[in-house]
Amino acid sequence: MDLKFSDAEPSAAEREAIDRRLGGPGEGGWDGGARDEQDHRSARAGHAARSRRHLVLEALHAANDRVGWISPGALNYIGKRLSVSAADVYSVATFYALFSTHPRPKRIVHVCTDIACLARGSREICAGLETRLGPAGAMSGWKHSPCLGACERAPAALAVEAGDPPHEHLIGAATVDDIARALSAGPETLSAETPSAMAVPQAGNEGLMLLKRIGRVDPESIDDYLATEGYAGLRRAFEIGPGQVIAEVKAARLTGRGGAAFPAGVKWESTARQPATPRYLVCNADESEPGTFKDRVLLEGDPFALVESMTIAAYAIGAARGYIYLRGEYPRAYRMLRSAIDRARERGFLGANVLGTGWGFELEIRRGAGAYICGEETAIFNSIEGFRGEPRSKPPFPFEQGLFNKPTVVNNVETLCNVPLIMRIGAARYTRIGTEGSTGPKLFCASGNLVRPGVYEVPFGATLGELLDLAGGVPPGRSLQAVLLGGAAGVFVRADERDIPLTFEGVRAHNATLGSGVVMAFDDTVDLSGILLRIARFFRDESCGQCVPCRVGTVRQEEALLRILRDRHDVAAKDRDIRILRDVGLAMKDASICGLGQTAWSAVESAIDRLGALKESR
């Protein structure tokens, strides 16, 4: 391609970091290396050169991890190495919140200001940081962040220091002192992160199925995994063959746990039936729905489970390559997964010949970089492919044209982690867990004003009240004000709606949603309108900007809420603004490209209609 780049060159450190990820430039000058005699006479480029675009995001991570931002020189070098124009690389770099295209300090702390943390004191942390360090912004070293997926440790913060290697440290519960220390002395000087088992109050209990290894095994030991029924599911899958695996998963009525609640077996079957190859398997580990942290807990505490699950799924659908798209804010999960993949490969559970069956499967992690939208099932493809993480128009659906426009299965971490269980105990026993319409065990992320926030495993069918009780209820002396089910894209229910069964059919009957399994409690100390405003701000920040209803609608929604809260007593104005909220909300729901826009008004709507928030006058 006749690309044109500016004269900016990468620093030695940037070049080294990018080369380490992409591999050396190889022989010859046309690919960034030293020019030799061959280059005078020949060049190979074209399709082969352009086929490396999917490494753009990885290369941006490499540069950003090393020096803390994406300089013009690094950007040019990435573009040249991957045959992507500078404007294209820039457009990708500016899509992700963890990257900066301006110089900034090497140390940055992302302070969560999202709803779960807001309910547990993040406002006070921010006030303290403003006094100590100055207003939030890259140059003062700390930034506001959407949910970091550490709600059990709220308020949370993620400290990052660029370098070789970069240091990342999740702080929670965070204090102003911790954050200031991370900035002044570096995140590595902080005391060790809380073990992930602390996020599972049930850890060690008998009868757990999905969480049974959390806190009981060394997540870096494949022997521990093997000693706890690890890889029994895969062996069973090899015995019965791919068609029977799919049949079993269908019979188990395994339903997607990521939010859309689609039957996994049907997805697998339609993908496996596509004549086009190669087929791909993608694990959606971009857990970004505010209040959701169950996948993080699984990945940190039982990473081999996902590796095995994906191996089974890939075997079933005939995929030779799988990608785990992991949230960029999950450094520990990244380390654990990498280690698990390496161990599994060493022991023949991954690679060209899995367990001597002659069937091969490769698994690769791709890190997100701070974009909620990339958890959308088609945006995830664009992000992996090195494009902006914008959702695609459906149809075509992923099973027809997914990753690299090939038939693809995308499943959430928790969904996949049910698969070895189904293989081990069989569909018949699996369907006896839970209810008719919602089979199997389910993880819930209990957060907000609860005594024991954390990830809980219950069979489908438990009620909201039972779950809240499991988490210890609201702190003594306080009363429950409302519960948000399903996250920012979910629905508020009232304190008196404890009897809602937490099943797909149960919440549907109550006009609510399970979403990603968020159960966020707000007690009477919480300013609910502040929570609504934070949700509106979240959607405005996270809208990819592709379609008008969501791009502008999320802005108008936030503006209307701001006006209502600014001037609570002007009834006529409030009525006009609530009209705007409803009108804009309906258009977002009806006309947005993807689920983000379609649900951006859901929580606010339920707060108005169900909780009587904003005191609509009629």
Add this chain to the structure above:
Amino acid sequence: MNAPAPRPEDMPVRRITITIDGAEVSVPEGSTILTACDAAGKDTPTLCYGDTLTPKNACRVCMVELEGSRVLVPSCSRKVQPGMVVRTDSERVRHSRRLVLELLGSSVDLSTTPRIPEWMARYDADPDRYGPRAPESRGRDVHEPGEHHAGDGGVAATMAQPDKIDNDLYVREYDKCILCYKCVDACGSQWQNSFAIQVAGRGFDAQISTEYAVALPDSACVFCGNCVEVCPTGALSFKSEYDMRAAGTWDETRQTRTTTVCTYCGVGCNLSLHVQDNRIVKVTSPHDHDVGHGNLCIKGRFGFTHVHGREEEDGG
């Protein structure tokens, strides 16, 4: 062994019948609902749709109701399937179209977008109800995804920003930009393959941009003007037109448009010369022509000035 085979275009095409607002209409297989709406005589508003581009369906103004679909569907990209039942004027459709027009009208300068007043009236759109418009911002080329300064809701956020005038050939007025992606697609893999511009930033802060917002002459731009050709709102315009508009001399009623052939190479691109007062004021290219599909290179698009140069010689 290789032997002659027919052209793909010469293969026969099946026709598909669907129902639009209660009446049946047949279109060739592979057509979109929009094509079927056109065939049924429905006037569908479109903004991001381009007759030479793959539908991006970003603007969502062409949405229709499709029986069996939970949400509305974009008519410009959804392909017809036998038996589809489509409504183009239901309450839901009217609401969505109204809101899209309001949301754009309240954030973008649509003064040079064709047909906007007509559509605004048809769908009772009231873009002013979102409050007074925020003034010009000088920070729109700075991208900090995931962050914004919300203000207090007192003004409606807009795209307002200074015009970008960095060369003698064309001007970018991004306060008129609806982010339809057409310029990006025309510059990118669909036509020009120069990849000089892309969407940078995210959400409402997204903006069409070169890398680090450098001026066009420093970017990969080759000044083919194929982005200007497809811009639906006048956000991209030829400098000649921009200057004449500023001087108040731009008058389309006094312009003729003549299609002729470019003089600059043997490919035979068609040029439409827009002439006012015996001077070429801009050059476009017919979209339905097989040679260029509306595309030109810098010489065809901007290389007309020499014919006027002679007048000056005569005068001197």
Add this chain to the structure above:
Amino acid sequence: MFWGSNAREAHPIFFHHALKAIHKGAKVYAVDPRRSKTAEWADTWLGLDVGTDVALAYGVGREIVHAGLVNAAFVANASIGFEDYVAACEPWTLEATARETGVPAELIRELAHDYARARRAQLCWTLGITEHHNGTDNVRALCNLALLTGQVGRWGAGLVPVRGQNNVQGGGDMGAIPRNLPGFQDVGNAEHRAKFERLWGVTMPPKYGLTLSEMMEAMDEGHLTSVYVIGENPVQSDADTTAVARRLRNLDHLVVQDIFLTKTASFADVVLPSTAAWCESEGTFTNSERRVQRVRKALEPPGSAKDDIEIMRLIAARLGHVWPIQSAEQIWDELRAVSPAHHGMSYRILEQRGGVQWPFPDENGPESPFLHGRLWETDPEKRGRAAPLGIVAHRLPVDKLDDDFPLRLTTGRRLTDYNTGVQSGGLNSPIRVGACVDISPEDMARLGLNEGEVVRVASRRGSVLAPARRDPGLRPGLLFMACNFPDEADVNALTIEANDPISKTAEFKATAVKVEKTNAPLPEQSADADTTDRERHGNALATANEEG
């Protein structure tokens, strides 16, 4: 396959079509001494030495033969001379070809295999093939490859010489070629002549005319003493411009008809100002794919400029012939009456279809998206004359490299500029590179040059000053200059007037030069630069002869 074609810059919209194919998976080879912008798009670029095209084509052909990739059925059906061809290519083993051309043997082999095996392959070339002293041989060498493999005469396959000028094809079609009457009818053929004699009521001399380079020779020899130049600027566009200027100065009478007062016009006894054909007159142009398209008048011409038709009518009147005042359409209809290939193309049909490709004898008939389909016909009647495989010799460029002139200079166009720049010069291009000499990074270092430093480029015929520009697309020993800025750096003061014996095209692509450091500042815009106007049609008109 782009062989001697930088379509990305010289034919950008043609290249759009190639890009579409690329995005659908088409593989691209580029054969060019430079890694041009076109070559940057290629899956594989083969950087041969300037003037070794015939050798490379033979090497490819031999590999096709030896690998058993010849489309034997097609060769047997459609061609003659296969055995001779096999014998001629036999010495060109991959190794021998690699030695002669500089291209690695492995790449020659890959090209041969991919081209022969492709379901559909197109071979595109432009002046990189024709602007050589053996340009016609080069073309025949490429045609041989298509004949060997059957990559011609089928939808999607073919040989594609891309025209450099808007109407060079049309000019040839209309008979602006010394041997032809309109519609490829032979001046030497009495039957063809008779058709025109009947129509025009005159007797036509059965004599072929002179090509441009033959005219130059005739001027040297003194039997051509008066010249009428229409829309051409040989003083700047032809090779060895010093010699051209001398010849024009020695003429008895020179008439120049142009839209500008060109540098050639400054030598004229009479200058006839004419209209800009593409926007001030009615008529047709014919593009590279033989598509005849309507040209329309959008502007009133300035001052006393007159339409070419009107000028000729007035001259005819002065010469005692009263021609009727005719519209462009009436003249076109007259052509249709005598040219079968154009017979079906009424203005109405041209309007309706947005242009029509010839041959199009019948208004209702189908168009011809490609030629030579007859070669696939098995019925000898329908197939017609078989296509001969051309036996050509590899001959290196005339202007030899030696110790005094050790560097090879080649020339071409840049995106924003056109020919001698008179039309495109009015365009205020933000990305114009301007007059400069492109040099490989290695030579820049060896010569101790900085970017933009003014150097003297000298050939055996002349020298120019130009700023040096680093171009990694060049290898040591190879230089490039654009032909678009003759007033700043008159490249054709360097080029050699070594003409192809058939096409009469000069060897613009291969000049032996040396580069010297100067400590001169950048050349000022010379005083006469703004009064000179420049145009270049000649060589392309001549190539139309051989390509058309």
